[in-house]
Amino acid sequence: MQSIDLNSKLEGKRRRLQKGLEYACKSALGITALMMLTFFLALGYRGIGAFSQTQIEINVTSIESSTKSTINQSMYNLIKEPDRKTKKSLRQLVTPNAYSKIDITEVGTYVLVAHTDVDMYVKGVYNKLDEVQQVIVDNLIEQDKIYRTWNWDFWTNSDSRSPEIAGIWGAVVGTFYTIGIAILFAFPIGVSCAVHMEEFPQRKGKGWKRYRDFMEININNLAAVPSIVYGLLGLAVLINFFGMSRSISLVGAITLGILVLPVIVISARTALRTVPQHIRDASNGLGASRLQTTIYQVLPAALPGIITGTIIAIARAIGESAPLIMIGMVAFILTAPSTPMDPATTLPVQIFLWADSPERGFAEKTSAAILVLLVALVTLNLLAIWLRKRFEIKW
């Protein structure tokens, strides 16, 4: 009789295959991690600069007829007797929009936002300054008159033609309007659709079975339709047929609401299915109607799962941009929208617009906006995971 040594180790070909697969699997996961690390590091490295802003301190010694000429005059004072060309270089050190934000009526020291070229030079991204500007900027840095501070403009401003003062506030407000309205109607409709499919079994019979199968296929297919098709739906039905105006957040909200509806339905159905049958039987046995059972017993028990699914759906809607581009939410928005009927844009679309911009100063804004978006999405996802862990009911 052959005996087996239980302590013997695997040897030869079998061992090599065994180890080989393990290492292959490990390295696959490693490659995924590495790719994602490169991804985040590249974005972080590019975007971190946008959170600081370069500012110039100027001494105003004389008040001119307008704020613009006051600023220009005090810039000219940096050099003794500048000629025309030098004057132009000096003027271009501050952002072209400087005079619209600040009103100078008294002599004193003022802080202005530097031009994007100065900003990029200070941050060491690229150098497009001419010789005069470079000398002055170096000089001012030594005197501590050019310095970098926290970039509030990035958070409180809307889009702009000048990268140095462009911000995400308008896009954030647009996102809130769009996603808020989308969820406001997608959530009740989605949950009631799930309740209808799970809790109210239709009568027996071939026709009813076909109806249920059709609903099932319909929902699963809707969840898998490419998002751009929803954009075309919004364009053809809402804008072309119903004549709603382009670019407004209401149209975007309806389109995104339709887009996330199947996601909510599917997660709500899964949540309803985890509620065990004996809860329903007990409630029915006490004389509650099917509706009362559903509303007082099943829905509260399934609520954590439904909320988790909805948060994931919100995250999906926040990141969506293709359908919004189709319905014209790619407009250039200078001020934050104040009602859902105003032209608006959302954060991902703003990213798309900035990424397309030829102005190089926008590259860092794009990465920074992406970082903001990713932080928001990761927070939402972690919140969903935490909620699932915290409120999950083990039956």
Next chain:
Amino acid sequence: MFIWIGPKQKSSGFNEDLIKGFFRISSWITIAITFAILASLSYETIKFFTLVEPRDFFFNTTWSPQTAFRADSVGSSGEFGFIPLIWGTMFITFLAMLIAGPIGLLSAIYTSEYLKPSQRQIVKPLLEVLAGIPTVVYGFFAAIVLGPWLREMGVTLGLDVATESALAAGVVMGMMIIPLISSITDDVIKAVPSAMRDGARGIGATREETIKNIILPAALPGIVAGFIMAIARAIGETMIVVMAAGLAANLTANPLEAVTTVTVQIVTLLIGDQEFDSAKTLSAFALAFTLFVITFILNWIAYRNYKNAINRLKQ
């Protein structure tokens, strides 16, 4: 006072029916959405086919939708050949699957077979979070980081790489669908009954032999379904290719050259102002309809396979 209680007894007035009616109407809304998609797309598509022959659309190999302003000038009608677009789409999808297929599958085997439950609880949510990254972010990465980087690498190797190469779009799309594939595959492998696993290990098979001979064959239909879902997702993906792939329709099998896709063309045709009677605008709807049909068929096959596979494993 007595109330007669019986099966026909209504527990609470009329609003019972009202609320039930609301549930029913909500679920009919989802059906209405499907019909709205079908109706709007096919309506515009039919209008398109009155302007352009279906034969030209499906079999022509040139795509140049620009219609000239003067009716008698050269190329006034525009050419709407669908072949180069679907070729570009398939090509980028193929490149993406080349990357995401093996990596996604192997990662899923690792998370489901090798990791301890406690480690799995950390890795799985991380992969879920990755699946939630917006595609516009991947698109930016492909266009601004990977594209120029591949181009520089091509220069040092003496290769001519287009800035908007199919390779950059394909690689990044692969990155995007790795979490999708690994998550579905992981679910399927987890659904393989542990009796099969334990049986194989019990008669002395190594882990590798168990996975190769027992688990993967059992899970194969589900895994295939997951791959088909991933392909459907890649075909319908828009932002990555809009930002990283080219605009010119190009029938090439060289991953270093630029190709265009169906979704890129839909976006380019419809961005900005459009009038709803020109063949140029309507062709976008014809493209979208084709896209809808392709993804519908793929998803339907995948869904049926997946359901059958899971049900068979659970028995």
